[in-house]
Amino acid sequence: MSAPFFLGKVIDVIYTNPTGDFTDSLTSLCALLSGIFVCGAAANAIRVYLMQTAGQRIVKRLRATMFSSILKQEVGFFDKTSTGELINRLSSDTALLGRSVTENLSDGLRAGAQASVGVGMMLAEERIGNIRTVRAFGQEMTEMEKYTSKVDYVLQLAKREALARAGFFGATGLSGNMIVLSVLYKGGLLMGSAHMTVGELSSFLMYAFWVGVSIGGLSSFYSELMKGLGAGGRLWELIERKPELPFNDGIVLNKDMFKGALEFKEIHFAYPTRPEISLFQDFSLSIPAGSVMALVGPSGSGKSTIVSLLLRLYDPISGTITVDGVDIRQLNPLWFRTKIGTVSQEPVLFSCSIAENIAYGAEDPSMVTVEEIQKVAEIANAASFIRDFPEGFHTLVGEKGILLSGGQKQRIAIARALLKNPKILLLDEATSALDAENEYLVQEALDRLMEGRTVLIIAHRLSTIQNADSVAVLDQGRIIECGKHEELLANPNGLFRKLMKKQAFLQNSKTFALNV
Numbered sequence: 277m278s279a280p281f282f283l284g285k286v287i288d289v290i291y292t293n294p295t296g297d298f299t300d301s302l303t304s305l306c307a308l309l310s311g312i313f314v315c316g317a318a319a320n321a322i323r324v325y326l327m328q329t330a331g332q333r334i335v336k337r338l339r340a341t342m343f344s345s346i347l348k349q350e351v352g353f354f355d356k357t358s359t360g361e362l363i364n365r366l367s368s369d370t371a372l373l374g375r376s377v378t379e380n381l382s383d384g385l386r387a388g389a390q391a392s393v394g395v396g397m398m399l400a401e402e403r404i405g406n407i408r409t410v411r412a413f414g415q416e417m418t419e420m421e422k423y424t425s426k427v428d429y430v431l432q433l434a435k436r437e438a439l440a441r442a443g444f445f446g447a448t449g450l451s452g453n454m455i456v457l458s459v460l461y462k463g464g465l466l467m468g469s470a471h472m473t474v475g476e477l478s479s480f481l482m483y484a485f486w487v488g489v490s491i492g493g494l495s496s497f498y499s500e501l502m503k504g505l506g507a508g509g510r511l512w513e514l515i516e517r518k519p520e521l522p523f524n525d526g527i528v529l530n531k532d533m534f535k536g537a538l539e540f541k542e543i544h545f546a547y548p549t550r551p552e553i554s555l556f557q558d559f560s561l562s563i564p565a566g567s568v569m570a571l572v573g574p575s576g577s578g579k580s581t582i583v584s585l586l587l588r589l590y591d592p593i594s595g596t597i598t599v600d601g602v603d604i605r606q607l608n609p610l611w612f613r614t615k616i617g618t619v620s621q622e623p624v625l626f627s628c629s630i631a632e633n634i635a636y637g638a639e640d641p642s643m644v645t646v647e648e649i650q651k652v653a654e655i656a657n658a659a660s661f662i663r664d665f666p667e668g669f670h671t672l673v674g675e676k677g678i679l680l681s682g683g684q685k686q687r688i689a690i691a692r693a694l695l696k697n698p699k700i701l702l703l704d705e706a707t708s709a710l711d712a713e714n715e716y717l718v719q720e721a722l723d724r725l726m727e728g729r730t731v732l733i734i735a736h737r738l739s740t741i742q743n744a745d746s747v748a749v750l751d752q753g754r755i756i757e758c759g760k761h762e763e764l765l766a767n768p769n770g771l772f773r774k775l776m777k778k779q780a781f782l783q784n785s786k787t788f789a790l791n792v
């Protein structure tokens with residue numbers, strides 16, 4: 277605070293004593309300057325370090341809270357919100373808010389304190405000048421009596437003071453630079469009146485410069501604060517958002533009561549992002565516990581949507597889906613999903629080891645033993661190719677399993693589902709052709725996986741359809757045919773027969789399919 281004051285004093289010594297030991301004065305000026313610089317820099321470094329550490333802690337906590345809130349949102353939310361936007365919230369908005377409430381706040385407080393002290397000191401310096409002006413005025417008046425017109429002199433002096441005051445106070449509402457200019461003007465007048473020493477004027481100008489810089493700091497604090505508030509608003513909107521579907525609420529069925537009989541009753545559904553397109557009108561389907569139902573239908577008819585509704589990723593607009601007679605809306609979705617195994621066309625593998633990807637299926641992956649992983653890999657026909665890798669079960673699969681082939685990925689997904697041991701199984705058969713050996717191995721693994729479970733399979737292969745207990749044909753938002761494979765194929769005008777003629781179902785046995 278008093279650095280400009282002391283500097284002013286030293287300047288006075290140098291200025292008023294030019295014939296004295298100039299080197300001594302200069303040395304003390306340099307020592308003072310370097311002392312101020314070192315102390316100031318050290319204090320500032322400590323302040324910045326503390327603020328940055330606090331800022332990073334706040335950012336970390338914000339990101340964790342935000343991420344956990346994002347994970348609880350319903351799937352419909354992700355349909356409407358882009359991944360880029362969420363990443364932006366998580367990375368830049370949290371960083372902006374963290375900086376705004378730590379470093380920026382501290383910068384702002386410092387700039388505010390500096391500006392107040394600077395203005396106070398300037399007023400004090402100005403007051404000294406004014407007292408001297410009054411004294412000088414008295415003396416000059418006596419002098420003036422001797423020489424010239426009193427009126428002229430008083431007018432001259434009053435005009436000078438009025439100009440100076442207007443210059444100073446008029447500038448207080450303006451920018452830092454304007455204040456500095458105005459103060460220079462005022463300083464010039466004070467100096468011109470010879471009522472301030474050079475040192476006093478120097479400290480006055482240094483305070484003025486200080487105030488100017490501080491006001492610049494305050495304006496950048498304000499703009500950062502506004503950015504921080506904007507980011508905070510966006511973050512809180514997301515953190516406070518209540519998911520439209522419950523995340524971990526609802527009833528849990530008794531283990532012995534849970535058989536896995538599924539029933540869709542008069543379902544009407546449209547995706548939240550396309551409410552005008554009604555995908556299901558009066559969709560009904562019943563899958564008895566322990567049976568295998570193959571679902572077929574043209575591309576885009578809504579087969580995968582049935583799976584999404586069952587997993588409760590979306591709720592139907594009307595109608596009910598029941599499990600053992602209980603509406604799935606009453607069930608705890610988190611618990612219910614642990615009872616359902618899924619193997620999709622493109623299995624989702626994580627960028628970690630094969631063992632970790634298989635263990636992911638268990639309720640508590642940390643409790644899964646190496647033997648359990650090896651056993652399910654064996655049943656899923658995956659163990660032999662895994663052992664062929666130099667790192668075996670510790671082989672990293674790469675992002676989304678990019679280092680593995682399609683058939684290998686599917687067998688790992690089957691091993692994962694086996695470890696989960698679910699009552700209900702949802703399978704989306706791959707449309708992409710696997711080579712003969714891979715196809716055989718995957719099919720065998722799937723057959724083993726299906727044993728003793730309620731299975732809904734989106735079928736693309738003839739063999740799957742033939743082996744299913746019944747086949748349901750989906751078209752125009754409802755089931756139009758349902759029964760055994762042979763019964764459906766016997767209907768010459770049925771959609772099932774038409775579908776069978778299409779390429780996807782003829783891969784295995786063209787002639788057999790059409791001659792039944």
Ligand SMILES: Nc1ncnc2c1ncn2[C@@H]1O[C@H](COP(=O)(O)OP(=O)(O)OP(=O)(O)O)[C@@H](O)[C@H]1O
Nearest residue numbers: 355547549550555574575576577578579580581582
């Ligand atoms: N998240 C979504 N939001 C809006 N519309 C969607 C969404 N997912 C799918 N759709 C639309 O719903 C319709 C049914 O899609 P779905 O994936 O269920 O069909 P499918 O029968 O499984 O098709 P395929 O056999 O080609 O996999 C399509 O018209 C699709 O564009």
